Amino acid sequence: MQRFIGKTAVVTGGANGIGLGIARRLAGEGAAVWIADVDPDVATKAATFGAEGVHCDVTDPAAVDALVADVLARGERLDLxxxxxxxxxxxxxxxxxxxxxxxxxxxxxxxxxxxxxxAARAMERQRGGAIVAVSSVFGRDTPAGSAAYGAAKAGVIALTQALARELGPSGVRVNAVCPGHIMTDLYVAAVGRRAAATNRTPEAVFADELAAVPLGRFGTPDDIAGVVAFLASDDAAYLTGQAINIDGGLQMR
Ligand SMILES: NC(=O)c1ccc[n+]([C@@H]2O[C@H](COP(=O)([O-])OP(=O)(O)OC[C@H]3O[C@@H](n4cnc5c(N)ncnc54)[C@H](O)[C@@H]3O)[C@@H](O)[C@H]2O)c1
Structure with a gap:
């Protein structure tokens, strides 16, 4: 499939893990992809599949605004x-x-x-575009020890819903995905923390967490990328304001 030919996409945190899988997928389907990341190797990693890698810390609003201004200066539109x-x-x-x-x-x-x-400012002006925010199943049901992370992820879902209502009339769709246990550095570190906090080995925590997944395996960045690409594409033209679990059936609600 080549659903993003002629489209320009920005992926934040796209130098590693889930974001890298998403960036590769969008580029593979024809998008011009910009990766915004604090990883010092972002430019080199992006170049391996023809993307543009820019050092950008998303905690800094001026840096994010400058990145989007650069993208618009280069191509006039930000589609995704x-x-x-x-x-x-x-x-x-x-x-x-x-x-x-x-x-x-x-x-x-x-x-x-x-x-x-x-992105909202650019997309409202150009009257079109799609946003996908990455939340987490922990934003819906938050385990002990994850209050701050879970509150942030619940906040991402709230932001998605408000923005979908605000931008719908301009033809901009906004959705969120809620990954479950996806095998990345972030997940391995989280398991290490949960093991230390409960006096278990990481292997025991992996086994317990896997046992709760009906599909019987951990997720991969590609599992997330496929759904994000669908949400970003015209195949999802009538879908906005949703938060979709991608978790092998871990949570069903
Ligand atoms: N891995 C999982 O199991 C899982 C589950 C649910 C949700 N998520 C979410 O998926 C997203 C990606 O997670 P991942 O597992 O790929 O993690 P990861 O640590 O493998 O990758 C995160 C990327 O974000 C970049 N980053 C970190 N801080 C940044 C900043 N201030 N500005 C710009 N870039 C920054 C990192 O350099 C890295 O490239 C995160 O939002 C995470 O909360 C992950």
Whole structure:
């Protein structure tokens, strides 16, 4: 399929993990892809599949606005935004520091807001486009130790819904995806933290978490990329304001 020929896409956090899978998928279907990431190797990684990699910290609204201005200066349109950048981490609320709470929010919620706002301005003006925000199943049902992360991800769903209502009349669709356990550095680190917090081995945590997945395997970045590409495409022309779990059946609601 080549659904994105002539389209320009920005993927935040696209240098690794889920975002990299999404960026590759959109590029593979013909999009001109810009990756915005703090990874120092972003430009080299993006170049391997013909994308543009730009150092951009989504916690900084001026940097995000400047990136979108560069994209518009180059191609005049921004057709697709995937607001994916996020970080993991957490602690029980009683032990959660202000610093960790703010750091998680700054990337995982503020960063999505900054990217969505910059894209909304461009897409409303051009009267068209699609936004996909990456939330999490933890934004719907939040385990102990993940209050800040879960609050940020629930916030991403709220932002998605409001923005879908605001931009619908301009022909812009806004949806979210809620990944489950996807095998990336972020997930491996999260399992390490959960193991330490519960005096178990990481292997025991992996086994317990896998046992809760009806499809019987962990997810891959490609599992997320396929659904994001669908949501970004005209195949989803009548779909907006939704948050879709991609989790092998972990949560059913
Ligand atoms: N892996 C999972 O199981 C899982 C589950 C649910 C949701 N998610 C979400 O999916 C998204 C991607 O996660 P992942 O597992 O691929 O993580 P990852 O750590 O593999 O990749 C995250 C990417 O975001 C970039 N990034 C971090 N902070 C940034 C910032 N301030 N500005 C720009 N880029 C920044 C990193 O450099 C990295 O390239 C995140 O929002 C995460 O919360 C992941």
């Amino acid at each position: 935004l995937v607001a994916n950048a996020g970080i993991g981490g957490g602690a029980r609320v009683a032990e959660l520091s202000d610093e960790l709470f703010r750091r998680l929010m700054a990337t995982t919620l503020d960063g999505v807001f900054h990217a969505c706002r910059a």
